[in-house]
Amino acid sequence: xxxxxxxxxxxxxxxxxxxxxxxxxxxxxxxxxxxxxxxxxxxxxxxxxxxxxxxxxxxxxxxxxxxxxxxxxxxxxxxxxxxxxxxxxxxxxxxxxxxxxxxxxxxxxxxxxxxxxxxxxxxxxxxxxxxxxxxxxxxxxxxxxxxxxxxxxxxxxxxxxxxxxxxxxxxxxxxxxxxxxxxxxxxxxxxxxxxxxxxxxxxxxxxxxxxxxxxxxxxxxxxxxxxxxxxxxxxxxxxxxxxxxxxxxxxxxxxxxxxxxxxxx
Amino acid sequence: xxxxxxxxxxxxxxxxxxxxxxxxxxxxxxxxxxxxxxxxxxxxxxxxxxxxxxxxxxxxxxxxxxxxxxxxxxxxxxxxxxxxxxxxxxxxxxxxxxxxxxxxxxxxxxxxxxxxxxxxxxxxxxxxxxxxxxxxxxxxxxxxxxxxxxxxxxxxxxxxxxxxxxxxxxxxxxxxxxxxxxxxxxxxxxxxxxxxxxxxxxxxxxxxxxxxxxxxxxxxxxxxxxxxxxxxxxxxxxxxxxxxxxxxxxxxxxxxxxxxxxxxxxxxxxx
Numbered sequence: 234x235x236x237x238x239x240x241x242x243x244x245x246x247x248x249x250x251x252x253x254x255x256x257x258x259x260x261x262x263x264x265x266x267x268x269x270x271x272x273x274x275x276x277x278x279x280x281x282x283x284x285x286x287x288x289x290x291x292x293x294x295x296x297x298x299x300x301x302x303x304x305x306x307x308x309x310x311x312x313x314x315x316x317x318x319x320x321x322x323x324x325x326x327x328x329x330x331x332x333x334x335x336x337x338x339x340x341x342x343x344x345x346x347x348x349x350x351x352x353x354x355x356x357x358x359x360x361x362x363x364x365x366x367x368x369x370x371x372x373x374x375x376x377x378x379x380x381x382x383x384x385x386x387x388x389x390x391x392x393x394x395x396x397x398x399x400x401x402x403x404x405x406x407x408x409x410x411x412x413x414x415x416x417x418x419x420x421x422x423x424x425x426x427x428x429x430x431x432x433x434x435x436x437x438x439x440x441x442x443x444x445x446x447x448x449x450x451x452x453x454x455x456x457x458x459x460x461x462x463x464x465x466x467x468x469x470x471x472x473x474x475x476x477x478x479x480x481x482x483x484x485x486x487x488x489x490x491x492x493x494x495x496x497x498x
Numbered sequence: 499x500x501x502x503x504x505x506x507x508x509x510x511x512x513x514x515x516x517x518x519x520x521x522x523x524x525x526x527x528x529x530x531x532x533x534x535x536x537x538x539x540x541x542x543x544x545x546x547x548x549x550x551x552x553x554x555x556x557x558x559x560x561x562x563x564x565x566x567x568x569x570x571x572x573x574x575x576x577x578x579x580x581x582x583x584x585x586x587x588x589x590x591x592x593x594x595x596x597x598x599x600x601x602x603x604x605x606x607x608x609x610x611x612x613x614x615x616x617x618x619x620x621x622x623x624x625x626x627x628x629x630x631x632x633x634x635x636x637x638x639x640x641x642x643x644x645x646x647x648x649x650x651x652x653x654x655x656x657x658x659x660x661x662x663x664x665x666x667x668x669x670x671x672x673x674x675x676x677x678x679x680x681x682x683x684x685x686x687x688x689x690x691x692x693x694x695x696x697x698x699x700x701x702x703x704x705x706x707x708x709x710x711x712x713x714x715x716x717x718x719x720x721x722x723x724x725x726x727x728x729x730x731x732x733x734x735x736x737x738x739x740x741x742x743x744x745x746x747x748x749x750x751x752x753x754x755x756x757x758x759x760x761x762x763x764x765x766x767x768x769x
Contacts, residue, residue, distance in 0.1 A: 386596040389563050393590050394613045394661075404609070408600045488641050489599045 273458040281458035282465065289447065289459075293466050296429055296443040299357065300474070303364030304425040308418060310365070311372030318373075319380035319406065336370040340428055344435035360432040360443070367428030368421040375417030379410025412490050415482040422474040430467065444470075511574040512536035513665065513697050514560060519569035520722075521555050529555045531722035532569065539575070539664075542691060542698045544708035546754060547718030548762055553701045556723070557667050560699065561590050589658035591668040595650035597642040597657075603629070604638040607657045614661075621660075628660040629653075631690055648679035652686070659690065668700045672707070684710055685738065692735050705758060709750045710742065717757040727757035 255275045261267075262274040269277055282289065314332075318325035340363050351358045383406055391401050433445035444467050451460035486493040514537045521530040529552035537543055545553040558564040560571060589610070597606045607628055611621040629635045632652040642650055651671060658666055672680045684707060691698060702708050708715050709731060717727035733746055741747050 384596065386592045386594060387598065389558075389561075390590065390592075390596060390609075391613070393561055393563065393588060394610045396613045400613055404612070405598070408598065411600070489643060494643075 270455050270457045273461060277458045278461040278465065281456070282462035285459055285462065289444070289463060289466060292442060292444045292447045292463070293470065295357075296426075296433075296445065296467070297470060299360050299364060299429045299443065300426045300470070303361055303368055303429060304418075304422055304474075306361070306365040307368035307372055307421055307425060311369050311417070311421075312376050312414065315373050315376035315380060315410075316402065316406075318377050325377070332370060332373055335366055340367050340431055341435055344432055348436055356436050359436050360429055363432035363436075364425050364428035367431075368425035371420040371424065372414065372417040375413045376410050379413030380406045382413075383409045412482075412486055412492060415478070415485065419475070419478045419482065422478045423471060426467075426471050426474060513539045513541075513573070513575060515572040515574055516560075517570045517572065519556070519559065519566045519571060521552060521559065521564070522567040528722035530566075531724050533723070533725060535716070535725065537697065537699065539697055540695060541714050542700065542712045543714045543716060544700045544702055544712035545716050545718060546702060546705065546708045546758060547723065548720045548758070549703065551718040551720035551761070552723030553718055554669050556718075557590075557669050557699060557701050560665075561588055561667050563590075587661055587663045587665070589661055589663040589666050591651075591654055591658050591666070591671045593670045593673055595642070595647075595654040597650060597653055599642050601641075602638065603634060603640050603642065603645070603653050603656075606642065606653060607660050610657060610661045624660055625656075628656040631659060631693070632656045632686060646679075647675055648683060651675065651683060655687070655690070659694070662694070664697060666696050666698045668698065670701050670703070673702070673704075680707070681739075687711065688735065688737060705751055705754045706742075709747060709754055710737065715750075715754055717754065717761050719761040726761050727754075729753060729757070 259274045259276060262272055273281075314328065318328060343366075344359070344363055347362050348356075348359045351362065387405060388401075391405055396404070429443065430445040433443045434449060444463050447463040448460055448467070451457070451463060483493050514535075516533050516535040519530060519533040519535075520528070522528050529550075533556065545556065547553050555564060559566050597603075598609070601609075604625060607625045608618065608621055611624065612618075626635060626638070629638055632655050634649065634652050634656060637645065637649065637653075642653065645653065654671070672683055675683065688711060698712075700708070700711060712731055713735075715727070715729040715731055716725050717729070718724065719726045729750065731750055733741060733744070733750075
């Protein structure tokens, strides 16, 4: 965050660019007479959004819910496993390779397997599991790094004052890991949404109710304006998660971490 | 427990007794060789020596943060609590301020009491006392990064004070500070030392600092570390800046310097 650009300008500048681009888009599509099933003008997308708003919002809610659930599962599970890994080298050696394998295997490829395991009648469960898997790894690996990078003199000090294991965890290891955890959560927030969308693409054979399925459905109907409307909502959701994570990070780190500091000019 | 002859005469037993303490690193380097040393209550002992003479290792072993390869460290006067703390209360000041960046100065100083299970409300007066004795009472709510290097070190000292330790161990605490800050902190440390009636063991490689502060100066040779000089510094406390130009001070600095020079030479002669 550079202090030399005032806040209003930092907000206004991207908005002006967005408006300009939308205007250019509208003008080009109209003047070149591009058919609306190839590229609809923004005005038409807006109309489609308003027209289907109730059903699109319902889909948005489904996707939002599964994303947040997956994100929570990944965060809590990732932190708990990271604590175990940081405490026991053996546990880490046993667990970590499998976490990596889970991470490097494309989620699309394991989706059918998960679907079979949870049963086609529990589609939303499969989507939740897949999104959690995708979001899990950055939290695990970042938190392990944070838990392990504690200042050794502080560790000595804690043992000098006979700190118990849980006291060291709560007063030293976890606060030290917080910036790393938040960096992991920033990545995972976006990944949870991507995971939810991909999982729904793979899983949703007519049963899908989330935004991803609305994209597929609109493509099948050649209703491109509605597809763009669904896409716009998806992007907004991703943006919202990103902004929320940034805000949370700033709120928690503003007093002490370099990343959240405003430097004096 | 066997008493050394002088104990029958003086009736006082040392706070710490080191019996032939040696430390060998895993690499095979002998850091310390058969250190035999008594430190009495109320002494301000400086350990002076070239880099790598094992003076920090000695301090860490006294703190229980490392164990001797051979020999023993005894606490003849300590009240033994068999279950928990078979030692007097120790505090350690590291070379870096070693504050938790996410906690306010108040919370950093609160830490040792908090770990001992003392509630915040009961600890608050003690914390404020410790902070005001190092001149930081107005900065209780500040975060470490808002403070200068010297102020961070003061906070670190306040954290060591707050437990009212019997023994304060300091590992080159002022080495990273500029000369002016260092000299002011020396004076402030002496003030607190007199007020609290502590025992201090202070590791440094500054001749002037060690002579200025201590009541007893131990010079260590390097590899293996051995005590090659044990100089009493009898100048009375309180000492102030005038002491720095006192002929006695200058003579002691000369003596310590030549001991240090021969300490470097001893390193070459040592097997």
